Structures are given as structure tokens and as C-alpha cells.
Amino acid sequence: MVAEQFLELPEKLSAFNRAVTTKVPIAQTPKEVVWTLNKAKLYRYIPVLPEEKRHPVPLLLVFALMNRPYILDLRPGHSFVEFMVKQGYDLYLLDWGSPGPEDKRLKFDDYTLDYMPRAIRKMKTISGSKEFSMLGWCIGAILTTVYSALRADDGLRNLILLTAPLDFSDKQGITFARWVDERYFDVDKVLDATGNMPGEMIDYGAKALKPVDNYVLNYLKLWDNLDNPQVVEAWKAMNTWVTDNVPLAGGAFRQLVVDLYRNDRLMRGEWIIRGERVDLSQIRANLLTVIAEADHITPPCQSEAIMSKISSKDKELFRVRGGHIGIMAGSGADKITWPHIEGWLQTRSK
Amino acid sequence: MPDERAPNGKDFDPVGAFREVRDNYLDVWAKTMVDAVNSDAYAKATGTMLDTYLTASSPFREALEKSMLQALSQLSMPSRADFISLAERLTNVEMKLDDIDAKLDEIANSVKKPSPAARPRQPATARNRRKGAK
Known part of the structure; x- marks a missing residue:
């Protein structure tokens, strides 16, 4: 048996190398670009159901600034976007694009008060609906929360927050907060040298939270399952996304570190966005907060406090077993997280 | 030939046994590393490394930027x-x-919205009916 395994080694190594180095087609759900501004694009997914069977309230997906949003449409047969389009949602995705050196001054102020209102205005024009729903994931959840608080009368009916890093008060429980502590990390020195926060550094930071899982176990999982095409395909799709890094605009990164990780200004009601204080009690939209119980990037303690700060009468906190990305893109997402989000949204999109 | 059967009667799988030992070891290692990176010592060490790199590379970066700026200026670019x-x-x-x-x-x-004159007539209400009766 050992001899057999040894003889299979060259073939296995070759298959492993192919899996690690080849990219797979991702983001295959048909869509069209309906709006652009600088690097940002608003996509509308082509509906598959006739208009009378579709929900009248459109849904806007807002992902993080430093990763590609196609994690929401990873591969055919395992795509949240594809699932929601089939359920009759008029679906839009805001892709922030990759900031260049000319975007190093972009801040949360610009994203929430210049980009988002214009993208939403376009979405309303196309859909013909004055109301809309919004789903924000990770940093996208910060953006949607800020927008919802500052533009509470803009027609937002439903807000869905996935693994939302909003509360930065527990410095011991948040590893990133330790790393960017002002005693150890000079954010201005880094940004003076790089302009934007390089995607590679962000990727290192995310992976270093669980170094053995990301640098060893991830590849061992592939090695052990090389004879299982389904696992290999899923691994390749995820690897394609993980290795496709995007820098974070310098201005936004500085705010993230100084205003949020160090001073917790959002939850304390002290965050000023272009002269306006972000008051979470202004949020009145129906709220669904999804927490990943094993999330190392956004520990659950960061997403819980929002529930008591907002004025929404209809609010729900939903906990899912899994990690930051796994709850939406893992093998169990289509059985737990997606149906729950869809079920919650369906009754509120009529 | 030695008997390769385990006490429970199943074929002994040395690769499977190796995997089990490996996975147990990696599990312990993973937990230890998560604790290690979530410490002030790790934050201080990485911060110092990054700071040293930025300080050391700063003169080269500035010199390169300056010379590039001069070259572009001389080429009217x-x-x-x-x-x-x-x-x-x-x-x-x-x-x-x-x-x-x-x-x-x-x-x-x-x-695109129809003007009031072009709008279809409203269905008769109680008030309209009263007006019509006069």
C-alpha cells in the first residue's frame, strides 16, 4: 500500500501543481454594466423570471473594498447571485474596482456620499422602484451601515449585514486591533511609502490570523482530495478568488485604522463623515445581521452591538457556524445562509 | 510474511495512521499559532520589522522618485x-x-407621464355622480 502511494506520487504532484496554478472561470452569471464612476461599476444581473414573478424591491450587493466581489458569484451551481436571481430578485452588484495611485485619497466619505448615492439613484431609475434592499458584507457592511444612517430617508427598506465589523471596543478579542495599535503600527509611515494599502499586505494580514490553516492545512486539504473532482473544482475557484488581491485606498485604510480599530468612533457615535455625524439610531430599515461564529477576521463581538443602537422595529440576529467567507461561499452556504437570507428578504420585498 | 491485519480485523493502513497523527499534530500547531499571533509580542515584532524595512528603504525610494521627476521634467513629460x-x-x-x-x-x-388633459377619465365617485345629477 505504501509502495502504491509512492508510485502515484509523481502523478499526484503534477495534479497538485495544475490545481494550484490554474485559474477557473468564475462570476459566470449573466450581467450588464449599468453605471460606472472612476473604477466603480454597477452590474445588473439579467433576470431569469418574468417581471410578474419578480420581487418589486431591488437588492443591491455591496462587498468589501479590498477583495473582488465575485465571491458572491463564485461558480455556476454554487453562487449566491445565481440563487437570488432564480428566486426572482432584481439584483445589482456594486464593484469598487481596484484603486490606483490617483485614488489614494479616497475615504469612506467618498464611497458613502459620492459613489453609493449615485449607484443607488441609477438602480432606482432602472428598477422603477423608490424602495430598495441592501446587503453589505465585511467592509461593505460598514459602508452600507454608514449610508443607512446618513441617508435614512433614501428609500432603504431592508438592510442585511454579513460579518459586519462595526464594534471595535473589545481590543483583546480583535487580533487586527492589536496589530494596528499605535504603539506598534505607524499607519502614516506605511501610507507615505505605499499610497494605497497594497493587496498583498492585506492578504498577508488576513492569512496570518490563522497561519497554519491558510498556509498548510489549505494545501493539505487539496492534496488529500486530489481524486475528488468536486473538491478540486471548489478549491480552485476559492483559490482564484483568494489570490486576486485588491489594494485598499490609503484614505479609507487610515480611517479604518485610526477612526475604527483604534478609537471605535462608529459605535461611540463620534464618527464624522464629511461633516455629518454617523448616528446609528437614524437607521430604521428592517435589519438582518448574520454572524459567523468561527470568524477570526470579524469576531462575533464586532457585529452584535448594532442591534441595540438602531431604531428599526424589525430586526434579527442570525448566527451561522462557519468562518468569515465560509458562511457565504462554503459548501454548506446554499443549505443554511442563503435560504435564510432569501426567506427573510422575501417577506419584506413585496 | 507478517500479518498486516489490525486487531479489529481490518487491513492495517499505514498511510491512514500517518494522516491521523499528522492531523492531530497540525491541529495542535494551528491552535498554538492562533494564540501566538494574537499577542502583543507578535504585534510588536511585526511592527518593528515593517518599520525597519520602511526606514531602510526610504532613502532609496526618495532618491528614485527625485531622479525620476528630474528625468521626466527634462523630457517634458x-x-x-x-x-x-x-x-x-x-x-x-x-x-x-x-x-x-x-x-x-x-x-x-x-x-413620458401623461398630461392631466390626456389622463383617462376618473371612474365615477359619489361626488361626481351628485354633480352629474344636478
């Missing part, structure tokens, strides 16, 4: 700062165009 300024202006123009586009959409929609 725009610098990075010029491009950045131009790109920022373009984004502002794009935003203004977007606002104009939205206003045009609004006008087009209001034109």
Missing part, C-alpha cells in the same frame, strides 16, 4: 503627480456628468 491630478479632475467631471444624466432621466420620465 508629465509626472505621476500630474497624472494623479488629472485623474482626480476626470472623476469630478464624471460625477457631474452622472448628475446631468440623472436629471435628464428625470426630465424624460416626467415627459
Whole structure:
């Protein structure tokens, strides 16, 4: 048996190398670009159901600034976007694009008060609906929360927050907060040298939270399952996304570190966005907060406090077993997280 | 030949046994490393490394930027700062165009809406019926 395994080694190594180095087609759900501004694009997914069977309230997906949003449409047969389009949602995705050196001054102020209102205005024009729903994931959840608080009368009916890093008060429980502590990390020195926060550094930071899982176990999982095409395909799709890094605009990164990780200004009601204080009690939209119980990037303690700060009468906190990305893109997402989000949204999109 | 059967009667699988030992070891290692990176000592060490790199590379970076700027200036070519300024202006123009586009959409929609004279007659209400009876 050992001899057999040894003889299979060259073939296995070759298959492993192919899996690690080849990219797979991702983001295959048909869509069209309906709006652009600088690097940002608003996509509308082509509906598959006739208009009378579709929900009248459109849904806007807002992902993080430093990763590609196609994690929401990873591969055919395992795509949240594809699932929601089939359920009759008029679906839009805001892709922030990759900031260049000319975007190093972009801040949360610009994203929430210049980009988002214009993208939403376009979405309303196309859909013909004055109301809309919004789903924000990770940093996208910060953006949607800020927008919802500052533009509470803009027609937002439903807000869905996935693994939302909003509360930065527990410095011991948040590893990133330790790393960017002002005693150890000079954010201005880094940004003076790089302009934007390089995607590679962000990727290192995310992976270093669980170094053995990301640098060893991830590849061992592939090695052990090389004879299982389904696992290999899923691994390749995820690897394609993980290795496709995007820098974070310098201005936004500085705010993230100084205003949020160090001073917790959002939850304390002290965050000023272009002269306006972000008051979470202004949020009145129906709220669904999804927490990943094993999330190392956004520990659950960061997403819980929002529930008591907002004025929404209809609010729900939903906990899912899994990690930051796994709850939406893992093998169990289509059985737990997606149906729950869809079920919650369906009754509120009529 | 030695008997390769385990006490429970199943074939002994040395590779499977190796995997089990490996996975147990990696599990312990993974937990230890998560604790290690979530410590002030790790934050201090990585911060010091990054700071040292930035301090050491700063003179080279500045010299390169300065010489590049001089070279571009002598060749009458725009610098990075010029491009950045131009790109920022373009984004502002794009935003203004977007606002104009939205206003045009609004006008087009209001034109499409039927004028009051062209609107179909309202179904008869109790009040209308009373007026008609007079």
C-alpha cells in the first residue's frame, strides 16, 4: 500500500501543481454594466423570471473594498447571485474596482456620499422602484451601515449585514486591533511609502490570523482530495478568488485604522463623515445581521452591538457556524445562509 | 510474511495512521499559532520589522522618485503627480456628468407621464355622480 502511494506520487504532484496554478472561470452569471464612476461599476444581473414573478424591491450587493466581489458569484451551481436571481430578485452588484495611485485619497466619505448615492439613484431609475434592499458584507457592511444612517430617508427598506465589523471596543478579542495599535503600527509611515494599502499586505494580514490553516492545512486539504473532482473544482475557484488581491485606498485604510480599530468612533457615535455625524439610531430599515461564529477576521463581538443602537422595529440576529467567507461561499452556504437570507428578504420585498 | 491485519480485523493502513497523527499534530500547531499571533509580542515584532524595512528603504525610494521627476521634467513629460491630478479632475467631471444624466432621466420620465388633459377619465365617485345629477 505504501509502495502504491509512492508510485502515484509523481502523478499526484503534477495534479497538485495544475490545481494550484490554474485559474477557473468564475462570476459566470449573466450581467450588464449599468453605471460606472472612476473604477466603480454597477452590474445588473439579467433576470431569469418574468417581471410578474419578480420581487418589486431591488437588492443591491455591496462587498468589501479590498477583495473582488465575485465571491458572491463564485461558480455556476454554487453562487449566491445565481440563487437570488432564480428566486426572482432584481439584483445589482456594486464593484469598487481596484484603486490606483490617483485614488489614494479616497475615504469612506467618498464611497458613502459620492459613489453609493449615485449607484443607488441609477438602480432606482432602472428598477422603477423608490424602495430598495441592501446587503453589505465585511467592509461593505460598514459602508452600507454608514449610508443607512446618513441617508435614512433614501428609500432603504431592508438592510442585511454579513460579518459586519462595526464594534471595535473589545481590543483583546480583535487580533487586527492589536496589530494596528499605535504603539506598534505607524499607519502614516506605511501610507507615505505605499499610497494605497497594497493587496498583498492585506492578504498577508488576513492569512496570518490563522497561519497554519491558510498556509498548510489549505494545501493539505487539496492534496488529500486530489481524486475528488468536486473538491478540486471548489478549491480552485476559492483559490482564484483568494489570490486576486485588491489594494485598499490609503484614505479609507487610515480611517479604518485610526477612526475604527483604534478609537471605535462608529459605535461611540463620534464618527464624522464629511461633516455629518454617523448616528446609528437614524437607521430604521428592517435589519438582518448574520454572524459567523468561527470568524477570526470579524469576531462575533464586532457585529452584535448594532442591534441595540438602531431604531428599526424589525430586526434579527442570525448566527451561522462557519468562518468569515465560509458562511457565504462554503459548501454548506446554499443549505443554511442563503435560504435564510432569501426567506427573510422575501417577506419584506413585496 | 507478517500479518498486516489490525486487531479489529481490518487491513492495517499505514498511510491512514500517518494522516491521523499528522492531523492531530497540525491541529495542535494551528491552535498554538492562533494564540501566538494574537499577542502583543507578535504585534510588536511585526511592527518593528515593517518599520525597519520602511526606514531602510526610504532613502532609496526618495532618491528614485527625485531622479525620476528630474528625468521626466527634462523630457517634458508629465509626472505621476500630474497624472494623479488629472485623474482626480476626470472623476469630478464624471460625477457631474452622472448628475446631468440623472436629471435628464428625470426630465424624460416626467415627459413620458401623461398630461392631466390626456389622463383617462376618473371612474365615477359619489361626488361626481351628485354633480352629474344636478
